[in-house]
Every structure is written in C-alpha cells, then in structure tokens.
Amino acid sequence: MGIAALNPSYGLDCLHMPIHSPWRTDFPGILALAAEGQTYLDSAATAQKPQAMLDALLGYYAGGAANVHRAQHLPGERATRAFEATRAKAARWLNAPAAEQLIFTRSATEAFNLLAYGLEQRFQPGDEIVISALEHHANLLPWQQLALRRQLKLVVLPLDHSGLINLDQAAQLITPRTRLLAISQLSNVLGSWQPLAPLLTLARAQGALSVVDGAQGVVHGRPDVQALDCDFYVCSSHKLYGPDGVGLLYGRNDALQQLAPWQFGGEMLLHTDYASATFRPAPLGFEAGTPPIAAVIALGAAIDYLGSLDASAVSAHEATLHAELLSGLQQRRGVRVLGSPNVALASFVVEGVHHADLAHLLSEQGIAVRAGHHCAMPLLQGLGLSGAVRVSLGVYNDGDDLQRFFNALDQALELLQ
Amino acid sequence: MSLPATAQSALDAFAACPGWEQRARLLMQWGDQLAPLTDAERCEANRVTGCESQVWLLAEHADGHWQFRASSDARLLRGLLALLLARVNGLTRAEMAHLDLPAWFSQLGLARHLSPSRSNGLQAVLARMQLLESADQGAGAPTIS
Numbered sequence: 001m002g003i004a005a006l007n008p009s010y011g012l013d014c015l016h017m018p019i020h021s022p023w024r025t026d027f028p029g030i031l032a033l034a035a036e037g038q039t040y041l042d043s044a045a046t047a048q049k050p051q052a053m054l055d056a057l058l059g060y061y062a063g064g065a066a067n068v069h070r071a072q073h074l075p076g077e078r079a080t081r082a083f084e085a086t087r088a089k090a091a092r093w094l095n096a097p098a099a100e101q102l103i104f105t106r107s108a109t110e111a112f113n114l115l116a117y118g119l120e121q122r123f124q125p126g127d128e129i130v131i132s133a134l135e136h137h138a139n140l141l142p143w144q145q146l147a148l149r150r151q152l153k154l155v156v157l158p159l160d161h162s163g164l165i166n167l168d169q170a171a172q173l174i175t176p177r178t179r180l181l182a183i184s185q186l187s188n189v190l191g192s193w194q195p196l197a198p199l200l201t202l203a204r205a206q207g208a209l210s211v212v213d214g215a216q217g218v219v220h221g222r223p224d225v226q227a228l229d230c231d232f233y234v235c236s237s238h239k240l241y242g243p244d245g246v247g248l249l250y251g252r253n254d255a256l257q258q259l260a261p262w263q264f265g266g267e268m269l270l271h272t273d274y275a276s277a278t279f280r281p282a283p284l285g286f287e288a289g290t291p292p293i294a295a296v297i298a299l300g301a302a303i304d305y306l307g308s309l310d311a312s313a314v315s316a317h318e319a320t321l322h323a324e325l326l327s328g329l330q331q332r333r334g335v336r337v338l339g340s341p342n343v344a345l346a347s348f349v350v351e352g353v354h355h356a357d358l359a360h361l362l363s364e365q366g367i368a369v370r371a372g373h374h375c376a377m378p379l380l381q382g383l384g385l386s387g388a389v390r391v392s393l394g395v396y397n398d399g400d401d402l403q404r405f406f407n408a409l410d411q412a413l414e415l416l417q
Numbered sequence: 418m419s420l421p422a423t424a425q426s427a428l429d430a431f432a433a434c435p436g437w438e439q440r441a442r443l444l445m446q447w448g449d450q451l452a453p454l455t456d457a458e459r460c461e462a463n464r465v466t467g468c469e470s471q472v473w474l475l476a477e478h479a480d481g482h483w484q485f486r487a488s489s490d491a492r493l494l495r496g497l498l499a500l501l502l503a504r505v506n507g508l509t510r511a512e513m514a515h516l517d518l519p520a521w522f523s524q525l526g527l528a529r530h531l532s533p534s535r536s537n538g539l540q541a542v543l544a545r546m547q548l549l550e551s552a553d554q555g556a557g558a559p560t561i562s
Contacts, residue, residue, distance in 0.1 A: 354470065354490060354492060355469075356469055356470040356491040356493070357491050357492050357494075360441075360491075361437075364440075364441065365437065371469070372469045373469065386469075386470070387469055415445075416492070
C-alpha cells in the first residue's frame with residue numbers, strides 16, 4: 001500500500017484490491033440499473049436514492065396527504081410537523097444556527113433566481129457582481145441577466161492552471177464596487193474544492209454579500225455555514241440522495257432581511273386586501289404556494305439515512321474510489337484529466353478523440369457517464385474544449401463499477417484511436 | 418415507396434450487424450464516405466444549433482429533387498448523417514414530405530440516437546432539415562444553401 005500511495009504508476013489496479021461499498025444494497029436504484037447492465041457513474045448530475053427515502057415518500061402519500069401550514073385537522077398537522085422537521089434536520093446538517101434560516105425552493109436553480117430577484121432592488125447601475133470562471137449555468141445566468149436588467153457589471157474571476165480560482169487576481173477584482181460574490185464550493189466539472197475562506201474574506205472586507213453554490217460540495221463533506229461565514233448557501237436535495245423538486249437556501253439573518261419577496265401567492269403573506277399586502281419574513285415569505293411536501297419530508301429521511309452512516313468510512317470510501325478513478329485515467333494513453341480533482345468526479349478528454357464519439361461508445365456498452373459542456377459552457381470554452389466526459393461517483397459505487405468503466409473505455413479507444 | 422439504392426445497402430449492412438462494436442465500425446465507415454465540406458461551407462450560417470457536436474447541413478433543391486450535404490466534427494455522428502443522406506437525397510418534395518425519418522433509424526437499429534435526452538445532434542439535424550424544406554416551400558425558391 002505504501003508504494004501504491006507514493007507512486008501513482010503503481011495504481012490500485014495492480015493490487016487487485018476489491019473496493020466494496022457497504023451501502024450499495026441500501027440503494028435499489030443502483031441495483032436495478034446494474035441488473036439492467038447499466039453502470040451508473042453520473043451521480044454529480046443526480047444521485048440514486050436510499051430505500052429509507054423511498055419509504056418516506058410512499059409513506060407520506062400512502063398514510064394520507066395533507067397540505068402544510070394551513071389546516072387545523074390532524075393530517076395537516078402531521079404533514080406540517082414532518083415538513084418542518086426536515087427544515088430542522090437540514091439546518092443541523094448545514095450547521096445553520098436556526099431552522100428558520102432555511103428556505104425550501106423547488107431546486108438549487110430556483111434558489112439562485114430567488115436571490116437574483118430578491119436582491120435586485122439593492123443594486124445600482126455600475127455596481128459589480130463577481131462570479132468565477134467555473135460557475136455552473138445556474139450560478140451564472142441569474143446574475144448575468146440581473147446585470148443586464150440593472151446595468152451592473154459582471155466580473156469573472158479567472159482560474160489558475162490547476163483549476164482553482166486565482167486568489168491574487170481575485171484580490172484585484174474584488175473591490176469597493178463589488179456588491180455580491182457568488183462562487184462554487186466544489187466545481188461540477190473540475191472536482192476541485194475552491195478556496196472559499198480567502199475569497200469570502202475578500203468579499204466581507206468590501207461589504208459585499210456572498211453566495212456559495214454548494215450543489216456539489218454538500219454531497220462530499222459536511223458543510224458548516226457558520227464556519228464558512230457566507231451570507232447565503234445554496235444546495236439541492238436530489239444530488240444529496242434525496243428526491244428531486246427541492247432546493248435549499250440558507251441565509252444569515254441580516255442577509256435574509258435584505259431579500260424582497262419574489263413569488264407571490266398562498267401562505268407567504270401576513271395580510272392582504274384587493275389593493276395591497278404585507279408579507280411574512282423568511283422562510284415562509286419565500287415559499288409561496290404549496291411546496292413539494294412529500295419531497296421535503298423524504299429529504300428529511302435521506303438526511304437521517306446519511307446521518308446514520310459512519311462519516312469517516314464514507315469519506316475514506318469516496319477517496320479510495322476517486323484515487324482509483326484518477327490513477328486508471330492517468331494510466332491510459334492520450335487521456336487528459338481537466339484540472340486537479342480532489343473528490344467526487346473527474347472530467348477528461350482524449351487526444352484526437354471527440355468526446356461525443358467516446359460518449360456514444362461508452363453508452364453502447366452500458367456506461368452511464370456525462371459528456372458535453374456540463375452546464376458550464378464558458379468554462380469549457382476557456383479551456384479550449386468543446387466538451388469533455390465526466391465520471392462522477394456516489395457512496396454506492398464500487399471497484400467493479402470502475403473496472404467496467406475502464407474496460408469499456410479501453411474498448412472504445414481501441415475503435416477510435 | 419421503394420428505398421433508394423444506397424439506403425437499401427445501408428439497411429442490408431446494418432441488419433447483418435448485431436453487435437455494438439461491428440455497428441460502430443460500420444457507422445464510422447459510412448461516416449468516412451461522407452463527401453467533405455469546404456471550410457467556407459462549414460460556416461455559422463450552415464451550422465445546426467442545439468448539438469453538442471458541430472454539425473453543418475446544406476440543402477439544394479434542383480430539378481425537383483432534394484440534395485443535402487452534411488458533416489460533423491464527431492465521427493459517429495458523421496456516420497449517422499451519411500445514413501440520413503442516403504435515405505433523403507434524390508427524393509422529390511412530395512416524397513420528402515411523407516418520409517418518416519425516425520422510422521428509418523428504427524429500421525437500422527439506431528433509434529436510440531433520436532431519443533430526446535440525447536444531445537448528439539441527430540434530432541436537431543432532422544428539425545433543421547424540416548426547416549429548410551418548409552423555407553423552400555414558403556419562398557418557392559429553387560435553391561437554399
């Protein structure tokens with residue numbers, strides 16, 4: 001093991017150590033796909049779900065559905081209690097000081113849009129919004145469009161050659177004109193943890209609001225929003241082994257108070273007549289209409305499930321799988337991994353091979369990976385690439401999944417190279 | 418309506434080709450036979466948008482018959498384009514209007530490449546082809562390229 005750890009050319013391949021996931025059987029989806037001959041390596045797009053989450057989803061509907069925050073009847077009370085219990089669980093998961101600081105949205109994308117519309121009136125023409133070159137479209141387009149609406153300047157922090165936001169340049173580009181900094185915690189293309197602490201310090205020193213895109217980061221390490229000291233943190237349920245249709249927006253109390261309501265309708269108001277209305281504070285003031293009740297309750301079950309796992313065993317498993325993925329890619333001729341991934345995923349291109357051709361032949365062999373621009377078109381353009389293939393991992397993946405991927409990759413490259 | 422000769426030979430070749438590997442080789446062979454486009458023809462105006470790969474499509478409608486040309490930077494997609502052109506080139510406007518192209522790819526065992534989740538571009542190429550056809554009918558112009 002010592003040699004393998006020191007010298008990447010002695011990859012884990014050579015040791016033939018099976019990497020086993022003790023959690024694999026908790027996920028019926030991964031087993032069903034495997035039975036169908038599909039190797040699922042696209043968890044960064046969406047994750048498979050644990051049985052406990054599926055049980056909660058069915059349990060809510062089968063036990064009697066009811067709307068939340070409205071009715072006095074027993075089913076309504078039960079649904080509301082379960083719904084609000086998830087808010088408390090999610091708050092604990094993120095180490096938020098209070099459950100009321102978490103807003104449920106319908107996706108992470110919706111949370112970014114909520115911020116861009118909810119903060120819109122705070123910006124004056126000429127103000128600057130700073131993002132980074134590696135942002136997912138969800139943390140780019142809401143700000144880009146806000147900048148166009150309000151004549152703001154969108155400033156893009158460049159990356160260094162290892163794929164991290166360049167701190168020297170960030171120190172130049174984050175200025176007294178900066179009103180908001182919105183950056184990703186873990187890149188969905190490069191798989192690298194970004195240097196959040198110094199970036200957030202730069203923003204704070206200029207009195208700018210900070211938004212952290214935790215869509216990928218929340219899955220691969222317990223975030224601590226108080227330690228991060230960001231104003232807003234955004235993530236989604238479906239990548240965190242929960243159901244789709246739910247996003248989470250954490251905000252510091254003083255930051256939440258700066259948000260204006262953006263969607264109007266049932267339950268978000270205190271009082272209304274035909275001509276005017278007053279609105280609730282966060283969180284309910286930002287949860288207009290019937291929320292995704294079943295999905296929120298089931299997210300609570302997913303968090304309970306994750307909380308029941310041995311966190312250090314999960315991290316060790318993810319690290320072992322990731323090391324095997326990287327060493328296997330590095331052993332193959334012509335393969336170039338993008339950036340320096342730390343965890344969770346690796347994107348790569350192969351010299352002289354079009355990513356679409358590679359994706360085509362991998363999917364012919366039952367390998368479910370993502371190919372293309374990964375919702376980060378400007379990043380890929382900046383790297384001079386039209387696309388890349390991304391392999392991403394979940395707790396349920398094992399060494400056999402990777403072996404099947406590498407066998408398929410070798411077959412595909414034999415045809416294409 | 419009987420199949421054009423090249424389409425029939427494509428159908429015969431793919432029908433005799435059960436494995437993914439042989440099918441991929443065959444697809445690449447068809448792609449290699451696609452007549453290349455000039456640099457000038459690989460221009461923005463001829464580019465099919467909505468594909469993850471670069472695809473260009475040109476159409477001419479002369480003497481009552483369609484003649485399409487196409488290319489891509491992705492090899493397997495070039496193969497799919499070659500199979501598409503084998504089916505449509507030389508057809509009249511009326512024949513083209515009645516043609517079921519998804520059925521053609523199903524016959525070849527390649528229907529999966531038309532699924533809406535795929536961004537390889539074949540779907541976008543078919544949409545662009547329809548657009549070129551209807552533009553031709555609308556304008557009554559003999560040539561669009």
